[in-house]
Amino acid sequence: MNKDPNHLRRIFVITAVLSVAADLLYWFLAGPHIPPGRMTSTASSNQWDFNILMVIALPVLIGVWVFLGYTIANWSSKRASAPEPKGGAAARSNMKAQTLWIVITSVVVLFLAGFGTFELIIGDGSGGGEGPNPVWEPAGAAQAETAALTSSASWAPGKVLVVQVIAQQWKFTYRYPQFGGFESAQLILPNDTTVAFNVTSLDVIHSFWAYQLEVKADANPQENNVAFTTTKQLGQFTVRCSELCGLWHGAMYDFGKVETRSNFTNWATTTESANSANTADLPAFAWTYVPDANGAAGGYYPDGTVTPYSTVETYGAKQAAS
């Protein structure tokens, strides 16, 4: 290559032309359809991030392919005009190529580190579980979470909706503390609303993954894992457990819906009323619950012959608010 500096320039130009074409085609044809879609703020953000990564990755991929193709086409030993490979100083290094490679890869990696961090922060955690004390919270979330522990908590369009996700072998159920604390096997959300998911478990480790919402948070017993998103589109979404949790893990899924605010309010108030008798029997709303490990509840085995897993914890014991 040192004897013919045009090779590097040619490879660069071919790569640049193909990369621009591939990036444009990807961005406009594939980009808008990349999962998880645009159902929520975090889904849109995730799709944007993925597209940015692809636009950066495609030139790298094409560059490698072009280099290999160019090498085969021009320096094949079967070509009569190809010079025989020779050792010596000229074969040991090419400062220009090495510098270019180090600079490009360093810039890409550093940019991606900064870009990823920036997206994580402005996306209030990007739909991932932030633990019991979220570092990044959308406006109004802290007030809504604090109010959720009071019996007078309420929701109105424009306010953050607090939803508690309760995982158990093998089904997710959902509590709505701003609607009297009723619990339901259905997950219905209002559109154009910021939702604070508070994810916990009653037994083993599960993981709440609302795919189209781009929300994913581990469900750990006696832990409250908080994740945020803002709904942007009406429609159905899938909820799956993404942590291998036992025999029926594969069947631990359901479907939720994003409804209009008025439809959601109608559903929530109707369900609150219909479930009122059962809600009265639920433990007071808390961020986590402590089931007896051996059975259904404290005193499950009335003869007392089974040593409890924990001698101090009882079902429904409240944990301190996070």
Add this chain to the structure above:
Amino acid sequence: MSIAGRLTTVVVAFLVAVGLVLAAVAAFLTPGTPGGVVNFTKAQAAGQPVNLTVQTVGSIGTGLHPTWVSYLVKNPQGKWVHETTWELPAHTLVHMTVYQYDSGSPLRNQEWGQVQGTIGGTATLNGSTYSQYDSYTGNGVGHTFAIPTLDLSVPLIGVSPTATNVCGVAPCHFNSPHNIITFSFKTPGAGNYPWQCFVPCGLGYLYGNGGPMSTQNYMGGFLDVVAQ
């Protein structure tokens, strides 16, 4: 040994090792031997409701795990069998009767104290209609019959643990204390739908969800729904 011989030995040893690993993984992921299938599709004329009768017992009394709690089903010939995969016709009304012979307790999650997904959202307990049961009262809830993917769940009220003549070994008979729970639901389209109990009744296992709760043919199974 020749190179070909060595190569053959290495390849055979590798394949044996891979086979052993795959067998171990398969054995690990298969917690129990699935039972047979009880076919209810031929028990009545097409389109007619299916009568499905089951019982829950505190201990099955036989087999590898005689102390485990279990469901049994009455097959179309009227015999109680220890099978939990039931073949049912699609889009058909199922009238279910549960003979509940086990004692109860408070639920880990009272959400399952509600009757959900049945026709009318109700069930009957010894002839009385109910839609919700406070598991902290009375004898509590012994088990639930739930088909999670259909959002169907029915609490099965427990019998008194201090009652005399409690059934010890399946199949239980009417002279033992029991509750009769009935409800109806409609089967969906063809497919396999897991059903399970939501009471962690696996005595002696962590969180109560091991043993019979994590082994097919005890406290869970499949509705094998087929088109007719």
